[in-house]
Amino acid sequence: MDFIELFDAVVHECKPMLDDYAKPENLDTELSDLGLDSLDYVLVFMTLGDMHGIPEEIADSPPELTTLQDAKDFIDEHKTKTFDSVEEAMGAVK
Amino acid sequence: MIYMTHCETAYTEATTLVHDIRYPQHAHIIPETFRRAKSGMSYPPHKLLESVVTKEAREYVRNNATSGKTAFIFAAGNQGWMGNNGRYDKNPEAELHYKVKVPFIVLTNIYAGRIASMFGPVDHVSTDASACASSLKVLMDMYNLVTNYGFTRVIVLSGEDAVNNLSLEFFGEAGASIQADQGMQPSAFDEENQGFYLGQGAVLSIFETEPAKQPLAKFLGAYSAAEDNTNPLGQREDGAGYSKAIEGALWVAKTPAASVHMVKTHGTGTPVNNAAEKTALTRTLPEFVATSYKPRIGHTMGASGLLETALMLRDIKSGKLPAIQNRTDSDSVFVSADTPVQGDKFISLAAGMGNIYSAALFSAEV
Numbered sequence: 001m002d003f004i005e006l007f008d009a010v011v012h013e014c015k016p017m018l019d020d021y022a023k024p025e026n027l028d029t030e031l032s033d034l035g036l037d038s039l040d041y042v043l044v045f046m047t048l049g050d051m052h053g054i055p056e057e058i059a060d061s062p063p064e065l066t067t068l069q070d071a072k073d074f075i076d077e078h079k080t081k082t083f084d085s086v087e088e089a090m091g092a093v094k
Numbered sequence: 095m096i097y098m099t100h101c102e103t104a105y106t107e108a109t110t111l112v113h114d115i116r117y118p119q120h121a122h123i124i125p126e127t128f129r130r131a132k133s134g135m136s137y138p139p140h141k142l143l144e145s146v147v148t149k150e151a152r153e154y155v156r157n158n159a160t161s162g163k164t165a166f167i168f169a170a171g172n173q174g175w176m177g178n179n180g181r182y183d184k185n186p187e188a189e190l191h192y193k194v195k196v197p198f199i200v201l202t203n204i205y206a207g208r209i210a211s212m213f214g215p216v217d218h219v220s221t222d223a224s225a226c227a228s229s230l231k232v233l234m235d236m237y238n239l240v241t242n243y244g245f246t247r248v249i250v251l252s253g254e255d256a257v258n259n260l261s262l263e264f265f266g267e268a269g270a271s272i273q274a275d276q277g278m279q280p281s282a283f284d285e286e287n288q289g290f291y292l293g294q295g296a297v298l299s300i301f302e303t304e305p306a307k308q309p310l311a312k313f314l315g316a317y318s319a320a321e322d323n324t325n326p327l328g329q330r331e332d333g334a335g336y337s338k339a340i341e342g343a344l345w346v347a348k349t350p351a352a353s354v355h356m357v358k359t360h361g362t363g364t365p366v367n368n369a370a371e372k373t374a375l376t377r378t379l380p381e382f383v384a385t386s387y388k389p390r391i392g393h394t395m396g397a398s399g400l401l402e403t404a405l406m407l408r409d410i411k412s413g414k415l416p417a418i419q420n421r422t423d424s425d426s427v428f429v430s431a432d433t434p435v436q437g438d439k440f441i442s443l444a445a446g447m448g449n450i451y452s453a454a455l456f457s458a459e460v
Contacts, residue, residue: 016147050133050135
């Protein structure tokens with residue numbers, strides 16, 4: 001599954017108005033360059049954590065994440081659910 | 095002079111039967127707002143509110159500088175409604191059940207600040223929790239900012255979490271919202287059809303003294319009042335609160351009562367509100383015709399005052415004051431049939447739990 005596409009789909013659900021948001025070009029993109037505010041981060045990462053079945057005690061205390069690759073690595077390390085496609089992942093969210 | 099230059103609305107006339115709660119009832123629901131809400135991925139009122147914060151409105155504010163200061167007011171009604179709170183059933187399988195993951199941002203000052211930032215730099219952000227009177231009550235605050243504090247533009251956003259299992263159960267238990275088995279239709283000032291359905295609704299308005307486009311209306315004045323009451327949830331049937339609000343708005347607007355001939359009522363249709371509003375209007379305005387929008391779009395609670403004002407403006411520009419739906423008797427004052435527009439001024443009323451009554455006066459002539 002393309003993590004950038006999944007991240008982008010989650011941002012589109014969580015962030016009000018996308019005027020300042022820039023879809024990440026690659027996994028090296030720094031999270032601070034995406035035009036997300038602090039609340040956007042909370043909602044986006046909470047959703048990604050929930051979606052992948054990451055236990056709350058882990059999801060609530062992530063390490064410092066700098067790039068999208070860091071976020072992907074964190075999720076890959078702790079996830080208990082996997083998906084084949086973005087559609088399947090988004091479809092798993094009620 | 096203060097003008098309303100922008101007005102975006104969200105509401106639906108369609109109703110859905112919410113059957114899996116203790117007090118089954120119809121409600122005006124916009125299904126899209128509940129998408130992925132069970133997971134807490136989004137919060138239904140946010141989706142609703144954000145639908146009226148349009149790109150056009152944001153760009154209008156960003157691209158048209160104003161000489162004074164800009165304020166953003168979020169009229170949130172009662173900020174405590176959340177679908178899985180309270181003493182009512184918390185069945186996660188219920189159709190409207192949703193999760194609130196981050197309650198500190200739901201309808202709070204934090205959310206207000208977040209939305210305000212979408213308009214560029216603002217000089218003042220505030221929220222209001224005056225229940226169902228909220229969106230009209232803040233017009234008094236808007237007037238104050240413009241008149242006394244050097245503001246030339248005030249953006250007002252309003253919406254409430256009006257339709258969720260908690261609000262439906264609460265109003266159902268109180269006997270205010272019409273239940274599915276009552277065999278009644280929503281109406282107002284009617285002997286047979288009494289009460290309302292709840293409805294989702296939101297409104298964004300921009301008020302300013304230096305319009306950069308053709309204004310929609312002139313704002314003349316607003317006032318919010320309280321009246322002695324031993325029941326903070328209810329109203330006085332003698333209409334004293336409404337009277338104070340109407341007289342206050344007329345005084346601020348320096349407008350004689352005899353020059354106002356049209357009224358957008360709060361018009362919930364409950365027996366107490368029917369009596370209170372009718373008594374107050376008859377006492378304060380010598381000659382008028384009045385309508386209610388709640389039978390058509392539901393009671394959108396905090397948003398209702400300003401949202402219904404926007405609908406009234408559209409109707410006035412089309413030349414008619416619309417009939418109050420589902421009236422069972424003929425009435426030429428609380429109109430049971432579409433009625434020609436009378437003059438250019440109208441007064442909008444709202445009342446909220448907590449002993450709050452608001453009135454705002456507009457002219458459709460700009």
